[in-house]
Amino acid sequence: MQVRSHLQKMIESILILIALIAACYTDLKEKIIPNYITIPMIVAGVIILLYNFNFFRLIIVLFSSSLIMAMWYAGVWGGGDAKLIIGIITLMSGNLFFIPAFFFSIGIVSMVHYLIFGMIHEMRNGNAKKFILFMSSIIISTYLAYLLSHQFIPFLSPIIAAAVFFIMGDMLSQHISCTSMKKIEEIEEGSMLAERICLERGNVIIKKISPSIFERFRDNCNSLTGYFADRENIEKFRKYVDEVEIFISYPMAPLILIAFILAAFFINNQ
Numbered sequence: 001m002q003v004r005s006h007l008q009k010m011i012e013s014i015l016i017l018i019a020l021i022a023a024c025y026t027d028l029k030e031k032i033i034p035n036y037i038t039i040p041m042i043v044a045g046v047i048i049l050l051y052n053f054n055f056f057r058l059i060i061v062l063f064s065s066s067l068i069m070a071m072w073y074a075g076v077w078g079g080g081d082a083k084l085i086i087g088i089i090t091l092m093s094g095n096l097f098f099i100p101a102f103f104f105s106i107g108i109v110s111m112v113h114y115l116i117f118g119m120i121h122e123m124r125n126g127n128a129k130k131f132i133l134f135m136s137s138i139i140i141s142t143y144l145a146y147l148l149s150h151q152f153i154p155f156l157s158p159i160i161a162a163a164v165f166f167i168m169g170d171m172l173s174q175h176i177s178c179t180s181m182k183k184i185e186e187i188e189e190g191s192m193l194a195e196r197i198c199l200e201r202g203n204v205i206i207k208k209i210s211p212s213i214f215e216r217f218r219d220n221c222n223s224l225t226g227y228f229a230d231r232e233n234i235e236k237f238r239k240y241v242d243e244v245e246i247f248i249s250y251p252m253a254p255l256i257l258i259a260f261i262l263a264a265f266f267i268n269n270q
Contacts, residue, residue: 012091020257023084027253031190033080038087045090061093074213075227081252101266104158105259107165121178134176138168173211178248184238191229192247198223
């Protein structure tokens with residue numbers, strides 16, 4: 001039984017790696033993660049979850065998936081990214097420790113990625129000192145949260161550290177958000193918009209999109225456009241402006257791939 005279990009885990013990991021490599025290819029080439037990659041992952045994960053049914057696992061997966069979809073709703077990442085992550089956690093639901101390790105790895109990888117490319121962007125704009133100060137605050141706070149929680153509740157320390165990282169990052173995001181202005185014809189589909197068209201009291205206005213997730217949930221703007229640039233949104237902007245502010249972002253699939261490898265390595269060495 002143990003050999004079969006080990007073989008099953010290995011097959012699941014190999015399938016996820018194949019899917020992630022395919023997702024990286026399409027994301028880098030076309031800035032999209034198609035459904036023919038993500039939907040089979042989710043379906044296979046649900047089948048495995050139901051076959052090895054455990055109520056606690058089901059709750060963890062549902063809670064994690066709800067969190068991921070909330071992040072998508074807030075415009076943190078695209079629908080393809082969200083479905084890819086949900087596919088991974090459902091396929092790996094047999095190991096409950098993998099899910100918090102995976103989320104923690106995504107946070108770490110995203111931080112390093114943002115630290116490098118955000119630093120380059122802020123240096124060009126003359127804001128390098130402020131960027132270093134804020135990023136150092138996030139790193140130190142996350143590290144201290146992990147150390148302190150590990151002393152009392154070690155099994156929850158990665159989750160607590162990830163929560164502190166998320167909260168600190170969200171609080172400071174309004175001060176270190178990386179954006180640039182793009183002419184309408186230069187905007188690529190899938191780009192994260194930093195502005196949107198809103199209808200207020202019968203008037204059409206262009207409104208800034210906050211990088212803070214909490215602020216986005218509080219914003220009650222009657223928006224005519226979404227968080228991501230597609231053909232429909234681009235054409236709506238074309239009617240009112242010549243250029244649009246966008247968040248500087250990069251394909252997410254490679255970061256998810258690295259986070260998966262880090263989480264798997266961490267779990268296998270425990």
